[in-house]
Amino acid sequence: MGLVDAAGLGGLAMLQITPQMRVLVAREPVDGRKGIDSLVRLCRDRLGDDPFSGCVFVFRSRAGTSIRILVYDGNGFWLAQKRLSQGRFRAWPGGTGVTEPIEPHQAHILFAGGDPSVRGAPEWRSVRPLPPQSSKGSTDVPKRSREATQKC
Numbered sequence: 001m002g003l004v005d006a007a008g009l010g011g012l013a014m015l016q017i018t019p020q021m022r023v024l025v026a027r028e029p030v031d032g033r034k035g036i037d038s039l040v041r042l043c044r045d046r047l048g049d050d051p052f053s054g055c056v057f058v059f060r061s062r063a064g065t066s067i068r069i070l071v072y073d074g075n076g077f078w079l080a081q082k083r084l085s086q087g088r089f090r091a092w093p094g095g096t097g098v099t100e101p102i103e104p105h106q107a108h109i110l111f112a113g114g115d116p117s118v119r120g121a122p123e124w125r126s127v128r129p130l131p132p133q134s135s136k137g138s139t140d141v142p143k144r145s146r147e148a149t150q151k152c
Contacts, residue, residue, distance in 0.1 A: 023103070
């Protein structure tokens with residue numbers, strides 16, 4: 001998890017989740033009063049994962065109005081919380097295990113109160129060369145473009 005100088009204010013004010021990070025979402029809601037030590041114990045005992053691995057753990061409150069993000073940065077734990085001003089986190093990753101791995105870009109969608117399962121733009125797409133233009137006509141400008149410029 002990287003730290004970023006937000007708005008050039010000279011202070012570290014924002015946490016950054018990078019594409020290389022592993023993000024695990026706890027499927028079951030947790031008590032919103034849990035602190036760092038309780039969530040670390042929960043990661044070990046119930047989720048069966050190492051909280052010192054640098055993985056980003058995401059938890060939802062029982063009411064569904066807030067989420068907590070726990071991560072170890074090599075020096076200590078960070079615990080961040082987001083509470084929605086209205087509504088609930090309705091779209092929550094499902095699955096069969098106690099945790100659901102998601103991609104970092106899906107985590108950003110989840111943090112914004114969106115549905116991380118909705119497919120957005122493709123992560124990778126093929127780059128193909130353009131098909132060859134026909135040699136008819138005296139210019140390289142397509143007919144439609146010529147007509148549009150003549151109307152102006």
